[in-house]
Amino acid sequence: MASVLEASSASDWRQPDAANTLYMQLDHGRVVFELAPEFAPRHVANIRKLVNNRYYDGIAITRSQDNYVVQWGDPNAGNENARSLGDAEELLDGEFYRNAADLPFTKIDSRDAYADEVGFSHGFPVARDSADGRAWLTHCYGMLGVGRANSPRSGSGAELYVVTGHAPRHLDRNVTLVGRVIDGIEHLTTLSRGTGPLGFYEDASEYVPIRSMRFGSDLPESERLAVELLRTDTATFRALVEARRHRAEAWFVDPADHIGICNVPLPVRRIN
């Protein structure tokens, strides 16, 4: 993998769009997300309103379930002390999948347990159904999703979660995924696990406060994450997938010759 990346050219890399990059500030560190408006335009637009309304500033991480998710929201949601969402929508139609036809797609050769075809698009892991023409983001480690209640039309982005365990792919096409963590995931994955049902914290004193959520475009350039992401529509990325499929490192006795969609790394490199 190192040699594939060393052989890459400048044009294989892209800087994340500051207007689509979300920064969550916790007391113990900062987590940075890249959003996926190509897959969930309504939810990304709603999250933008919530950020602009400072909805997330001062709410908290209320759940950490081992081998599953970390989740945050307004602990008072649903009661009289609930925060106002301002001009953001309270209920959005789910964006569980989209039309595959006009979506760029770097297919990878992988026998997937859950989908017909898997690959990458716009830097995100994606599955497709060649029979019905749908495409959707897959619940790999680090993906960012929109909590919802039983009605499929009950998410807004006011409650969000990050996958912190083995990919819960049964959630695919049941939840709107809106992006993924590109930096600082360890600030979420090392949080104490909640001891209540589903890993919710049982006592409010365990909540992990969110100091702020901001878009990169709201921050001075000096405070933005200075990274580049490997484009997934390049020959370099395809070579990386092959290098991960067939492990040439001396350590491997049996070089696998297989790969899963959630085992493909999405390289990020620091710049400056």
Place this chain on the structure above:
Amino acid sequence: MASVLEASSASDWRQPDAANTLYMQLDHGRVVFELAPEFAPRHVANIRKLVNNRYYDGIAITRSQDNYVVQWGDPNAGNENARSLGDAEELLDGEFYRNAADLPFTKIDSRDAYADEVGFSHGFPVARDSADGRAWLTHCYGMLGVGRANSPRSGSGAELYVVTGHAPRHLDRNVTLVGRVIDGIEHLTTLSRGTGPLGFYEDASEYVPIRSMRFGSDLPESERLAVELLRTDTATFRALVEARRHRAEAWFVDPADHIGICNVPLPVRRIN
């Protein structure tokens, strides 16, 4: 899943064999492992010697790599201050796979990215190759493995790791797996991530000391973990796999109808 377990009978459950259950005591909690002598008899026997020699008492967790593994060993291994392994072997032939022919196997219907067939045996996730007759434990979340250097004959059990992220299945058949965590995995998964290469802690002050490792049979009964594990060769277990494959809960819009080997839960229940 809850209703499947409620309908189970007493004989669907088993208590782990105290002589095969390993207890790791850390300052902040206890992690319990069930070993798999059916798959790695030589390594389990060597780990038994190391436990009896108190080899692990006072060594440390030296590595926590996000979305990958937590690993422990003697920080002085390889230098003049290395601990003695006593009568344990320093180098063992790898036990990367075994003969499938005489292994009980509850096959699950799953299209697996890495193997021809997958299922469960003796309570562990297993893959098989129907062409060459081999079977092996799979690197699912919580599996316990034996660190080794480049030579396939370089593991002993003196260095062990636990999978703490998305299943790194490319390690299958390259490492000897010897068991899995059955309790307390959160004491490993919440550890600070190491900031050195491969998630090793850069400073010895970051090491997490291991106070002791003991077999259940070494402990008074009152200190043993009082649990039962669901047998994987039962109709109840097969019903559970189907309930997880087709999610009947009201929340699901699209009940998946697929399942991956590492997405099957292995139920543990407290007794007394």
